[in-house]
Amino acid sequence: MIKNSKKINSKNNHKINTGVLVLENKKVFNGIGIGYEGEATGEVCFNTSLTGYQEIISDPSYAGQIINFTFPHIGNVGTNKEDIESDKIWTKGVIFNSEITDPSNYRAFLHLDAWLKKNKIVGLTGLDTRSLTNFIRDKGAPRGTIAFSKKQKINLSKLTNTTLKWSGLKNLDLAKEVSTPKNYIWKGFKTWKKKDGFVKNKKNQFHVVAIDYGVKKNILRYFSDFNCKVTVVHCKTSAEKILSLKPNGIFLSNGPGDPAATGKYAINIIKKLIKKNIPIFGICLGHQILALALGGKTKKMKLGHRGANHPVKNLIHDNVEITSQNHGFEVVKETLPKNIEVTHKSLFDNSIEGIKLKNKPIFSVQYHPESNPGPQDSVYLFKEFINNMKKNAKTKRS
Numbered sequence: 001m002i003k004n005s006k007k008i009n010s011k012n013n014h015k016i017n018t019g020v021l022v023l024e025n026k027k028v029f030n031g032i033g034i035g036y037e038g039e040a041t042g043e044v045c046f047n048t049s050l051t052g053y054q055e056i057i058s059d060p061s062y063a064g065q066i067i068n069f070t071f072p073h074i075g076n077v078g079t080n081k082e083d084i085e086s087d088k089i090w091t092k093g094v095i096f097n098s099e100i101t102d103p104s105n106y107r108a109f110l111h112l113d114a115w116l117k118k119n120k121i122v123g124l125t126g127l128d129t130r131s132l133t134n135f136i137r138d139k140g141a142p143r144g145t146i147a148f149s150k151k152q153k154i155n156l157s158k159l160t161n162t163t164l165k166w167s168g169l170k171n172l173d174l175a176k177e178v179s180t181p182k183n184y185i186w187k188g189f190k191t192w193k194k195k196d197g198f199v200k201n202k203k204n205q206f207h208v209v210a211i212d213y214g215v216k217k218n219i220l221r222y223f224s225d226f227n228c229k230v231t232v233v234h235c236k237t238s239a240e241k242i243l244s245l246k247p248n249g250i251f252l253s254n255g256p257g258d259p260a261a262t263g264k265y266a267i268n269i270i271k272k273l274i275k276k277n278i279p280i281f282g283i284c285l286g287h288q289i290l291a292l293a294l295g296g297k298t299k300k301m302k303l304g305h306r307g308a309n310h311p312v313k314n315l316i317h318d319n320v321e322i323t324s325q326n327h328g329f330e331v332v333k334e335t336l337p338k339n340i341e342v343t344h345k346s347l348f349d350n351s352i353e354g355i356k357l358k359n360k361p362i363f364s365v366q367y368h369p370e371s372n373p374g375p376q377d378s379v380y381l382f383k384e385f386i387n388n389m390k391k392n393a394k395t396k397r398s
Helices: 053-057 112-118 129-139 156-165 217-225 239-244 259-274 285-293 380-397
Strands: 019-023 028-035 038-047 065-069 093-095 122-125 143-148 206-212 228-234 249-252 280-283 297-314 319-332 340-346 352-357 362-365
Touching: 019 122, 019 156, 028 112, 028 143, 038 093, 038 122, 038 129, 038 156, 038 297, 038 319, 053 065, 053 112, 065 129, 112 122, 122 143, 143 156, 206 217, 206 380, 217 228, 217 380, 239 259, 249 285, 249 380, 259 280, 259 285, 259 297, 280 285, 280 380, 285 297, 285 319, 285 352, 285 362, 297 352, 319 352, 340 362, 362 380
Parallel strands: 038 065, 065 093, 093 122, 206 228, 206 249, 249 280, 280 362
Antiparallel strands: 019 028, 019 143, 028 122, 038 143, 297 319, 297 340, 340 352, 352 362
16 A cells, blocks of 8 residues: 555645745745655756656765756656665755656555655645756756745745855765765665565675765665675775775765865875775766876866766777766866876766776776666676776785
8 A cells, every 4th residue: 555645736735836946046936845844955956867766866966956857757656665775865855847646656655745754855846847947057056945835934035045045065075974974884785676676695705895975775786786795984984994894896986065075085095095006996976086086176067967868988998878977066187197097978068977097997987887777888887896806806816
């Protein structure tokens, strides 16, 4: 029995607007409130994915952000216990175009509206998401405050002031907020399969230490698929402590916020790890911080990349991958030293999507190879990391 099964925004339930989005330029979007009754401030971005909304909302990389979904029908398959990327939801708010209809999926456990309430996420529906997306496309991702009040107690002037007081994502370190408070060993679940669900990995061929800047669970599951034991550590864990765990490889996770702000402590840690010649693999924020540690710089993008249909050119193999992405900062190509090779680039704007160190088993990508938006175009990256650990182990034995 699916809980809270009803049309949330049907005319019988609502006749008046109970929600609002106020942007930093005082532009106002009215809608119908759903989810948690309250208000939240963050950067307003848009995501173009057609599916996977539960994974998107539960991705820690969305900390400090309000997500505007461009696909109109969000919530139709409900929510379940499997498609969750983090134990705590860090997304500030969500915006949908159409009403949430009754869930229709064999895995559905809870209505999206009830799930949003449970996780204290403010939502809006019935909003002109196309107009909002066009605004962001033309002006860049703005600061905004989303509010939901059943009694329509909404003070636009107060919401505007709240929005303007927020500093925004630039220079904001959110990784330390979302990182695990205690180091732990991943329970070994592999990626979900329709026939068996989650199966535990019983072979620990390699030991990977994952530095948690906001890691997604599905990344950890992929390491289990490749027979790896994974120890997840807080983002400020010292290089000495990490090395004492005797890893075969080190993973730099995805995460939210400004990489330069996180780099204040992360860069020195990664520099020490690089000197040890241990294989390193980075994704998203981990990619950006690795570039900083290698001498490059990062900058905030006007729009960022958020969606599951982003074409990326693999410059090594001369082919194209369709990728899932979620980032608002990028590595500046002109700042990279000569010992770094650019391995991937975006076919949308030619921004850097992957790098590798020429003389060491160290590489990273800006996109999410574990997300699989259709074909498994990018899973080979995990295999490359595994192969680097194999080669490194043989070198040590010889």
